[in-house]
Amino acid sequence: MSEARSTHLWRPYTQMKHAAPPLEAVATTGTRIRLADGRELVDGIASWWTAVHGYNHPHIAGAVAAQLAAMPHIMFGGLTHASAERLAARLAALLPGDLDHVFFSDSGSVAVEVALKMAAQLWINRGVAGRTKVLAFRGGYHGDTMGAMSVCDPEEGMHRRFGAWLPEQIFCDLPRTEAETNTLDAALTHNRDRLAALIVEPLVQGAGGMLMHPPEVLARIATLARRNGLPLIVDEIFTGFGRTGTMFACEQAGIVPDIVCLSKALTGGTLTLAATVARTEIFSAFWSDDPAAALMHGPTFMANPLACAAANASLDLFEREPRLEQARAIESRLTDGLADLRGLPGVADVRVLGAIGCLQFANTPDLAALKERLVARGVWVRPFGDILYLTPALSIEAADLTRLIDAVTDTVREEAQRLNP
Numbered sequence: 001m002s003e004a005r006s007t008h009l010w011r012p013y014t015q016m017k018h019a020a021p022p023l024e025a026v027a028t029t030g031t032r033i034r035l036a037d038g039r040e041l042v043d044g045i046a047s048w049w050t051a052v053h054g055y056n057h058p059h060i061a062g063a064v065a066a067q068l069a070a071m072p073h074i075m076f077g078g079l080t081h082a083s084a085e086r087l088a089a090r091l092a093a094l095l096p097g098d099l100d101h102v103f104f105s106d107s108g109s110v111a112v113e114v115a116l117k118m119a120a121q122l123w124i125n126r127g128v129a130g131r132t133k134v135l136a137f138r139g140g141y142h143g144d145t146m147g148a149m150s151v152c153d154p155e156e157g158m159h160r161r162f163g164a165w166l167p168e169q170i171f172c173d174l175p176r177t178e179a180e181t182n183t184l185d186a187a188l189t190h191n192r193d194r195l196a197a198l199i200v201e202p203l204v205q206g207a208g209g210m211l212m213h214p215p216e217v218l219a220r221i222a223t224l225a226r227r228n229g230l231p232l233i234v235d236e237i238f239t240g241f242g243r244t245g246t247m248f249a250c251e252q253a254g255i256v257p258d259i260v261c262l263s264k265a266l267t268g269g270t271l272t273l274a275a276t277v278a279r280t281e282i283f284s285a286f287w288s289d290d291p292a293a294a295l296m297h298g299p300t301f302m303a304n305p306l307a308c309a310a311a312n313a314s315l316d317l318f319e320r321e322p323r324l325e326q327a328r329a330i331e332s333r334l335t336d337g338l339a340d341l342r343g344l345p346g347v348a349d350v351r352v353l354g355a356i357g358c359l360q361f362a363n364t365p366d367l368a369a370l371k372e373r374l375v376a377r378g379v380w381v382r383p384f385g386d387i388l389y390l391t392p393a394l395s396i397e398a399a400d401l402t403r404l405i406d407a408v409t410d411t412v413r414e415e416a417q418r419l420n421p
């Protein structure tokens, strides 16, 4: 690879001086990625959890092509368009309760920034000063922009490096035990006049390491938030659109969050789009005779028509094809397929939720070598920290899922053999 090629492009989360050059992809179909050298990989992680219907679905491609011909983009200030109107109404209908008010932006991190700003301005509009903190949970990940970083896990996140730049927030453990519940309750009481909101990833903390918790934990958080009069922001950017076996993870806890963040699979992994959706009680605080009470946000490419057309087409596919059943079928395949790895030397944990299968190693393995071995077996994964996980397209065919599971189980068994011959 030429020097120019390797340094003109800045890579994500990568020490470029030492990393192997990235593989060059030239085409995708279904759950396969074709590389420039002719190899074909089965995608085990659906392009960072986005491509839930697989790649190049003709229905999404057709909808985007039609929108492209009619109107690729139009500013959203003072203008509207049918794709956005329709998408907002459909999201409102799909989300529980009166989560009916949709603000579009371009990426997950920005959807989180908008949620934080909604919480901040909610209290400003109510004439309450001093509520400038958010309570977040250890193990969480909410994005890479400054506000989003401030609510990520304080140890694993980027606080150590950027600490001085970030607003200081309040952190608790997820209330799994009675003691943790009491600690959360006490933190909420103690900081009552400083807090603007709580934020949590429902059922699984994704980028924090696929850390899963039962629905009761989420329900407990919702109850405590309500009791303290605080809005609960539920970050469904990873979990939304079937990943955990229901359309949204919060459904499994039977809660209605005050604000929900959506992105990743919103357009079926085709175009960049995000949404921050609020309940009517939140929206009402901005509905006023005072112009300054309006939500003070407006991304240039807000509600991009191409992205909205893709998202509408993706929702069509959820209606026409059995995605949630497929997610639950993947759950049982992953549960059976990964079960044997439990207790092997070097394997600390195996956990599955919906179409998420995760292996946690006892010690951080050589991730580059691990990935290379899986690529050699025709499988694309991106292990991080001490985990290797599978989050395939919900539509993945049985043979491809078998190939993913076999590649992972064989590789981990070989590793165990090496550790304990």
Ligand SMILES: *Cc1c(COP(=O)(O)O)cnc(C)c1O
Pocket (backbone or CB within 6 Å): 107, 108, 109, 110, 112, 141, 142, 143, 144, 201, 206, 207, 235, 236, 237, 238, 239, 263, 264
């Ligand atoms: C990926 C992710 C984000 C950030 O989304 P970007 O589109 O990468 O900015 C935020 N929250 C969660 C839970 C995520 O998984």
